[in-house]
Amino acid sequence: MQGPVYTMQPHNRKLVLVMLFGALASITMTGLATASLSGSDHIISQKGKRFGPGDVALHVGEHITVVNDDNNFVHQAYVDHEAFAFDSGDIEPGDKVVITFPTEGDFTVLCGVHPKMKLAVHVR
Numbered sequence: 001m002q003g004p005v006y007t008m009q010p011h012n013r014k015l016v017l018v019m020l021f022g023a024l025a026s027i028t029m030t031g032l033a034t035a036s037l038s039g040s041d042h043i044i045s046q047k048g049k050r051f052g053p054g055d056v057a058l059h060v061g062e063h064i065t066v067v068n069d070d071n072n073f074v075h076q077a078y079v080d081h082e083a084f085a086f087d088s089g090d091i092e093p094g095d096k097v098v099i100t101f102p103t104e105g106d107f108t109v110l111c112g113v114h115p116k117m118k119l120a121v122h123v124r
């Protein structure tokens with residue numbers, strides 16, 4: 001019985017095309033979602049008494065999220081710049097703080113507990 005097989009083929013081909021298009025569309029959408037996520041959310045880790053990464057570039061109005069990933073150190077994150085000042089106070093292990101940068105400039109985020117901890121933030 002080859003008849004039914006032949007008559008089903010065009011239908012199957014169409015189905016395959018529809019599925020292929022669906023897969024491509026979902027891949028494209030996933031890619032866009034990932035791109036916009038990484039473009040707006042900058043996670044900075046405080047670990048081993050360092051900021052990681054130690055350098056980040058933002059657009060005006062974007063924020064960073066500073067996470068204390070050390071198990072046994074309290075950290076801080078402060079900015080003392082003529083254009084912008086911020087002070088998180090203590091950040092306990094596991095806690096996080098969000099810092100939004102409202103103006104252009106080159107800023108240094110420091111930890112009051114560990115003076116060697118430095119994060120350079122370039123806002124354009």
Ligand SMILES: [Cu+2]
Pocket residue numbers: 049073074075076111112113114117
């Ligand atoms: Cu610290």
